Amino acid sequence: MSEWSILLVELPVELIYHVFHFGALESTSFCVTLSLTCSWTRHFVLPYLYRTLIITTLGSNRALLNTLKTPLVRSPTPDYNTKAFPSNLWISAVSNSLLGLFRKCYNLSNLALHVDNFLWLVHSSSPQLTRFTYLPRASIEEKPDFHILIFMIQKADWSLSRFVSTDSNKMSPMFSKVTHLRLAGAIQSYATYLDIDHFTRLSHLAIPFINPQLQHFSDLDSLLLQRKFDCSVLTVYDDEIKQEERGPVRDWIWSRRKQGDNVCMWLSPSTDALQAEWEDEVRNGMSVWKKAEAYTAANIT
Secondary structure, three states, X not given: OOHHHHHHHHOOHHHHHHHHHHHHHHOHHHHHHHHOOOHHHHHHHHXXXXXXXXXXXXXXXXXXXXXXXXXXXXXXXXXOOHHHOOXXXXXXXXXXXXXHHHHHOOOOOEEEEEHHHHHHHHHHOXXXXXXXXXXXXXXXXXXXXXXXXXXXXXXXXXXXXXXXXXXXXXXXXXXXXXXXXXXEEOOOOHXXXXXXXXXXXXXXXXXXXXXXXXXXXHHHHHHHHHOOOXXXXXXXXXXXXXXXXXXXXXXXXXXXXXXXXXXXXXXXXXXXXXXXXXHHHHXXXXXXXXXXXXXXXXXXX
């Protein structure tokens, strides 16, 4: 018997599960290794393996769809349902095949979407629009509320307010399902890029501060007069904003906090670190909201 096997025998079962739990949350390769070890570790780890999905190519999207269509060759239990496991989805590959994935995974709640994929979801679920691909309202309404990161934003109309209707039955239910919204990309003037009135249930908002010449705090003051958020975050990228440009950010945040607004700052290392940050958050890390609150408490007083 190997030393590893002896160690497992001697450890309490509860401790083994505890170690496996945190290892599986942190590492996909650890999940794969456990799934190939023996039947009971495979049974334990499969929900973790499918919990967070990272789709960066069209090929991986198609492969995942095929996996979800095909029953497991050796299912741990007769009613084992792989489609129930995914809750976190990063998808940068732009395609309407996202809709098939969205239909099948009914517990998705934490989404990171290329802005064009957000367009696919909204357009295909808007009853008043003529479209080739249809996403049933139930595919959205029956899911948990969404925490969404929308990245690669370039244009001011990213929020798709042009699809809003006075008749809620003719409008995509996506807008009313989003409670936490985080934006990333080439956002310019806040006055034109923050048309978000149709996100009626937003409690948390995170936006980037990347262009001091075009992004004015007075526009954020106007937004905060119209909307109250449980937490709003300004994300400052360490590789984009110089030290001397951060002082006005801290001053504005401090002034809003004195007025009772829970406005926070988060210092992100790089715009290139977005996916790594998001993965760390969903794999049992701190959310951007918690990180921003901790950073603000420590640095802005």
